[in-house]
Amino acid sequence: MGKSVQISVACPVCAGAFSPTRSGHLYCSETCRKRHHKQEKAKETKVKKARRIAAKFKKLSTTPFGKYLVRELKRAGSVEVLRGHTKTSLGSLVKLRTRCNTVSGYDEGKPRGTYELSHIYAAQGEHGLGRLHPKNLVIAPRAFNRSIGAAGSDDWLDLYVDYPLLENNWKLTPDMTAEQVLKLARKYLKEPFDDWLSSFTITASQQQTLIKKLIEQGYKQSNLIGLDLDELKELAANAEIEVYTADSDSEGAFAVLCEELARQTPNSELLSMALILKGIRWASNIDDVLFRLKEKDIKAATEFVCEQGWRRLHRMQCESEWHGIPLNEFFTGNPLESEI
DNA sequence: ACTCCCACGATCAAAGCGCG
DNA sequence: CGCGCTTTGATCGTGGGAGT
Incomplete structure (x- = not known):
């Protein structure tokens, strides 16, 4: 121990100079030592949060909403139709879509399609792409939606994205996978996307639930993995597992x-x-x-x-x-x- | 006087359950 | 399928008690 040696070092937290009194003395004060631990912990939780969101993101493309998003984005050909979205508006879009299915009713488990999410400014209008945003979407009878065709006026600036302003790096090609499309959407929207994803509840699809139940009954996963919902339901009926099939009329x-x-x-x-x-x-x-x-x-x-x-x-x-x-x-x- | 540790309740996300 | 409700699990701040 060079007790007599006076070396001055900088504290890694506050950068203030101090003289260590023993080996392993890293921080100038107890406060800084604690602060350092706090920072380390914050870093750790940040990493954990990122990991949690990444795991959720992986599942997103398998959910009905994820599939809808991919379909619509591909149709538009650019993720810029998501312009202006926030955590809240993305949540509203989810709600709007499920509401559209609900009012449409179900036939043998499948949405009847009585109503559609109709673009106010057309998806591919004369001047630009209609935004995929609750502001630009209306639950409307299918017949009405199909009858109006591409419509929109150039002064509805809040509802569409101008063609000349579309940037190449946000464009989508038909051969892109669902994951690639969503990745680009996430990159485009940044934090609001992750904030929304964090609050978005991913529920197992009926298909996934059935597979799980059948495995519990002794079925081998490898035999189930390629089957579609109807085939799984048939197996479930044989195994005397109760299956609910949504069936309801459309609303007026x-x-x-x-x-x-x-x-x-x-x-x-x-x-x-x-x-x-x-x-x-x-x-x-x-x-x-x-x-x-x-x-x-x-x-x-x-x-x-x-x-x-x-x-x-x-x-x-x-x-x-x-x-x-x-x-x-x-x-x-x-x-x-x-x-x- | 100060650190360390753990219990405690509050809060939030994720998973599970039952229903129509 | 979509919804509400419950259970489980993780995280976080507070505070008291034990030990130094």
Whole structure:
């Protein structure tokens, strides 16, 4: 121990100079020593978090939403249609997609496809790519979605990405794998993507669940791995494993319209009208509420509002009169009174 | 007086379960 | 399939008690 030797070294934490009093004396003070441990621990948790997200990311392409994302991105040909997404908006997109399936109903376990996520500014419009964002998507009847074709105006800047501004490094080619597509999307969105992924719950698909249950029953994994859902269900039936097959009717267009109007145009007059129309058949004071509209015309007027609603949601030209009656003269200012 | 250690509750993510 | 609810597991800050 060179007790008499006075060597001054820099503390690796605060960079301040100090003289070590013994070998292995690394930090200038207890505070710095602790701070150093804290930093090491923070580094460790950061690495762990990254690992957790990476594991989740691997599974993403096997989930229904992951597949949807890949499909839509490939269709667009660029991950830039994800422009402006945040953790929250990505979450909303997930919700919107599942909601679309729910209102469509299921037939033998498969979504009926009654409704589609319709682009307001067309996916591949005249001036650019419609954004894959809840702002630019509407749950709409399939027939309506298919009938409008590519549409969009060049002043809907918030809804699309200009063709000339698309960058080559964000472009996608049809031969790319799902993992490659998602990797690019993640790279493009950066932290918001990981933040969202961290909160996104990945649930095992029915296929994965069945495979697991069948293995528990003694089946060999190697025999199950290539089978599709229907084949697995058949095996499960033999093994007396209960399988649920989703089966439900699609929801009525008017109810779905009201939901979407509330989401996209919460303060519109059309929404108010639609809500009254929706509730009027349960009302005890119909006569007080109706103004120029006749009771026998309610059904036809509803259909009119429905059609105009889908058009309005797509920012298309709308008619504000039905058989000479302006929308705002359908009803008086009296609130609906429920029959119950 | 100070460090070290562990219990404790709060919080959040992941996995499991049951239902329609 | 999608949802709500529960269980399990990991992490983190606080604080008291034991030991030096």
